[in-house]
Amino acid sequence: MGLLVDGEWRDQWYDTSKTGGAFKRTEAKFRNWITADGSPGPSGEGGFEAEADRYHLYVSYACPWAHRTLIFRTLKGLEDLIGVSVVHPDMLHDGWSLDPDYPGATGDQLYGLAFARDVYLKAEPTMSGRVTVPILWDRKREAIVSNESSEIIRMFNSAFDGLTGNQNDLWPEHLREAIEPVNARIYDTLNNGVYKAGFATTQTAYDAAIVPLFDTLDWLEDRLSQQRYLMGDIITEADWRLFTTLVRFDAVYHGHFKCNRARIVDYPNLWGYLRELYQWPGIKATVNMDHIRRHYHYSHESINPHRIVSIGPNLDFEAPHGRDATSA
Incomplete structure (x- = not known):
């Protein structure tokens, strides 16, 4: 998990020496909102109107934050409106890679860029900050709308309802x-x-x-x-x-x-x-449990320096869950 400093890549992990050994997550940098009519959202600037084929997601199957956005894209019927590029599960010295040479990884479906950092630099050539997923990209403005998953899912929850007719509200007032x-x-x-x-x-x-x-x-x-x-x-x-x-x-x-x-x-x-x-x-x-297990075990050298991917466990997520309306 490296970062950009004035547009230059640095392979630099979080410095826990300054926090008593504690991990401190940095805040997302891009905080614009897609809205039905392009009006400004709770933060950032306006001009991001809900339109078909305008927006694109860069995600990792391994990342729980990116996974949120994939779930809402599915639940809200946005698959045909918003495209997806999936990174390689290995996050090594160059950060998230858009190398398609792994089952399930797609490469960059828009520009053929090599790394997630290149998407950030395309939007802001002198950017400073962590390079994270998800990235919600605006193809029209060639800009990053947001890289904050908690806000992207709320955009997906309602901004496109007029186009999809999907009124399923996962954040009811x-x-x-x-x-x-x-x-x-x-x-x-x-x-x-x-x-x-x-x-x-x-x-x-x-x-x-x-x-x-x-x-x-x-x-x-x-x-x-x-x-x-x-x-x-x-x-x-x-x-x-x-x-x-x-x-x-x-x-x-x-x-x-x-x-x-x-x-x-x-x-x-x-x-x-x-x-x-x-x-x-x-x-x-x-x-994608393969991406999940591969990413965590292979990418975190400080935790698993030999990059050995463990064998288990066997989890049967498809077994009957028993949580019918009367049993919970």
């Missing part, structure tokens, strides 16, 4: 106030918590991350014993934001990131809930 603290806890202690545990370079930093992580899993297990989804009887963005971490947990976070007090399969309600979401129409196709 009457639940927004209740969703925010749930999202915030899950993000801080679990979505990002697995990284804070896995990338910690001191025992103190690891301990500070791992305890709240499993407190949150315990809290979620109890919550899902009383209701079918996080916000009750309807599925919302909160569930899909959680899903992308849960589906990776036993395969990579449990062992590779030392999140090994328990597995998701050890939580009856979480495990059934995870299987239900995996079996949701269209979702299975967004999950």
Whole structure:
């Protein structure tokens, strides 16, 4: 995970020596919004009107943040409106690569660029900042709309409804106030918590991350014993934001990131809930476990210097989940 400094690439990992061994994620740089009529969104500038074939996603199947956007692209019926380029699962000294020489990797479908950093430089030649996915690209303006996944999924939730006719609302107005603290806890202690545990370079930093992580899993297990989804009887963005971490947990976070007090399969309600979401129409196709396992084990040299990809575990996401309307 390198970065650009005034348009120049540097192979530089996060410096945990300044944070007591703790991993600190940097904020996304591009924060514009696609809206139905091109008016400005909550941040950034206007001019990004919802149009067919105008926007393109650069994603990694391995990355949980990019995975969110693929899920919303599917749930909102945007596959024919928004194209996708998938990076190679190995993120090495040049960062995310657009090399198509791996099953499932597509290369750059727009310009034939070699690396994700080249997409950033095409938008801003003197850019400084981390090179991350997802990248939501505007083909008309040749600009990055956003690289903040939590905001991209909200654009996808509503901006294109007039074109698709898909009125499925995953961020319903009457639940927004209740969703925010749930999202915030899950993000801080679990979505990002697995990284804070896995990338910690001191025992103190690891301990500070791992305890709240499993407190949150315990809290979620109890919550899902009383209701079918996080916000009750309807599925919302909160569930899909959680899903992308849960589906990776036993395969990579449990062992590779030392999140090994328990597995998701050890939580009856979480495990059934995870299987239900995996079996949701269209979702299975967004999950590429080969890319997930390959990326984490092969890319993180500081954790796994010999780049050995472990053999397991065997997870049957397609087993009956048992979470019908009367059992949750």
